[in-house]
Amino acid sequence: MFRKLSAHGRTRSSLVLTVALTALVVVFNPTSTGEQLRGMLGIGQDLTFTITTSGGSGYEFAVLQPDGLEPVTWDPCREIRYVVNPEGAPSGYAEVVTASVADISRATGLRFDYVGTTDDRRFSDRSGPLDTTPAPVLIGWATPDEVPDLAGDVAGVGGAEAAHLERDRLTYVTGVVVLDRDPFAEMGHTLRRAVVTHELGHVVGLEHVDDPGQLMYAETTSRSTLGAGDLDGLSILGSGPCR
Ligand SMILES: [Zn+2]
Numbered sequence: 001m002f003r004k005l006s007a008h009g010r011t012r013s014s015l016v017l018t019v020a021l022t023a024l025v026v027v028f029n030p031t032s033t034g035e036q037l038r039g040m041l042g043i044g045q046d047l048t049f050t051i052t053t054s055g056g057s058g059y060e061f062a063v064l065q066p067d068g069l070e071p072v073t074w075d076p077c078r079e080i081r082y083v084v085n086p087e088g089a090p091s092g093y094a095e096v097v098t099a100s101v102a103d104i105s106r107a108t109g110l111r112f113d114y115v116g117t118t119d120d121r122r123f124s125d126r127s128g129p130l131d132t133t134p135a136p137v138l139i140g141w142a143t144p145d146e147v148p149d150l151a152g153d154v155a156g157v158g159g160a161e162a163a164h165l166e167r168d169r170l171t172y173v174t175g176v177v178v179l180d181r182d183p184f185a186e187m188g189h190t191l192r193r194a195v196v197t198h199e200l201g202h203v204v205g206l207e208h209v210d211d212p213g214q215l216m217y218a219e220t221t222s223r224s225t226l227g228a229g230d231l232d233g234l235s236i237l238g239s240g241p242c243r
Pocket of ligand 1: 198199202208218
C-alpha cells in the first residue's frame with residue numbers, strides 16, 4: 001500500500017509510502033470438499049489468516065507457508081500473467097508498468113506475460129471458484145469511491161492471492177495493483193515508477209520493512225529503486241518450488 005500525506009508547501013518527498021496492509025491473500029483449501037477457507041491479509045478484509053514475520057534484515061515476507069518457515073511464492077516455472085485496465089491511467093502509464101514489471105522480473109527471475117488491456121475492474125477478489133483458472137494479475141487505477149482502501153492518504157494497494165494447489169503448501173495464483181487515480185496523475189515519472197514497483201513487490205510477496213533504505217519502506221524517501229534488502233527478498237521469492 002502506498003500512502004500520501006497532504007503536504008502543504010512541501011516537495012514530492014513529502015509523499016509517503018505507507019504501511020497498512022499489503023498482501024491480499026485468499027486461501028483455498030480443496031481438502032475440505034472444495035469448501036473455500038478464506039483468510040484475507042489486507043484489502044479491507046478481516047484477518048483470519050496471517051503469518052507475517054521478519055525474513056531478514058532488509059526484507060520481510062507477506063505470508064509464510066503453513067509450516068511457518070518458508071514464504072509463499074509464485075510458481076517460478078509458470079509465467080505470471082497480467083492485464084492492465086487503462087481507464088483513468090495517465091498518459092505514459094504503459095512505460096511505467098512495463099519498466100516496473102521488468103524490475104521485479106529481473107530481481108526475482110520470475111517471468112511475466114502481458115496479456116493485454118482489459119475492462120476488468122475486479123480489484124478486490126480475483127480468485128474465483130476453485131475449478132476455474134485464476135484471473136491474471138490486474139493493474140489499474142481507481143478512486144476511493146470505487147476502492148475504499150484508497151481512501152484517506154492511501155494512494156495504492158498491491159497484493160496477491162494464494163491457493164492450496166498442493167496439500168500444505170500455498171502458491172500465489174493472482175493479484176492486484178490498484179493506484180489512486182488522481183494523486184497518481186500528479187506524480188512525476190520517477191515517483192510513479194517507485195510506487196508501481198513497490199506495489200508489485202507486494203504482489204510477489206514482500207511486506208513492508210522498517211528500513212528507509214528499501215523501496216518496501218512504507219514511506220517515500222530519496223530511494224526510488226529497489227534496495228539491497230528488497231533485492232535479497234525478491235531473489236528468495238523467485239526461488240520457490242516448481243509445481
Ligand atoms: Zn506498501
